[in-house]
Amino acid sequence: MRQSTASRQRRGTRSLDAKGLEALALRYVGRYATSRAKLRDYLLRKIGEADWAGEAAPDPDALVARIAELGYVDDRAFAEQRAAALGRRGYGARRIGMAFRAAGIEAEDGEEALASAREGALDAALALARRRRVGPYAAEPLDRPARERAIAMLVRGGHDPGLARRIAMSEPGEIPET
Known part of the structure; x- marks a missing residue:
């Protein structure tokens, strides 16, 4: 201000x-x-x-x-920490990349962290589904409008649309495999 x-x-x-x-x-x-x-x-x-x-x-x-x-600021370490934190919260690689651009992280400093986020895409998507109680973490099967909203929420979270659909279409208790 x-x-x-x-x-x-x-x-x-x-x-x-x-x-x-x-x-x-x-x-x-x-x-x-x-x-x-x-x-x-x-x-x-x-x-x-x-x-x-x-x-x-x-x-x-x-x-x-x-x-x-002097080592007080390290963009590569910052990118790894930010990617890990966002991944734990359930965000996907695309959303993590957006956070890197907002923080001014150069592509070469963030590429390892993004690769790691892509490898853990299923775990991150499931973490977001758990937080929002959709797909395998829903109390009861979702109707079509609720599934579509769940897919949109997962895509906005930075996940691949195919993965988002797979998770949102899962029955409660049925965790999708890799």
Whole structure:
């Protein structure tokens, strides 16, 4: 949320220099799991919110590169963690890929995690079906409109339409095989 001019004047205008920007970046990566692109966006936002008091122009790209070089930000590890978390929640490879694009993960950093998500597609789809109580986890057989909604829900979750149909068409208690 951007501060209004009046609130800035009341509190006094914040000034930011290279040392302060680095402190903000380190505090951010210490608190949140992040990617290089998300850290860069954060730094650009902070630069825009404050008055720059440094001698040279701010260079958030160089700061992000230095922090990544030190190992505080690792896009590949971030992608693996995000893919594992989303897979446990029941999301498929397509939805995980969308999350990677939103976080600014490069294709080469996320390809291993996506391959792993594709291998665990059935388990992830079943996890989502369990959470939503559809297909094999439904209390009673679903009628046609409910099955169609279940298929749509699984497809929106990033799963292949064929797999979504197979799970949604399953009878309660009948878990589909690979």
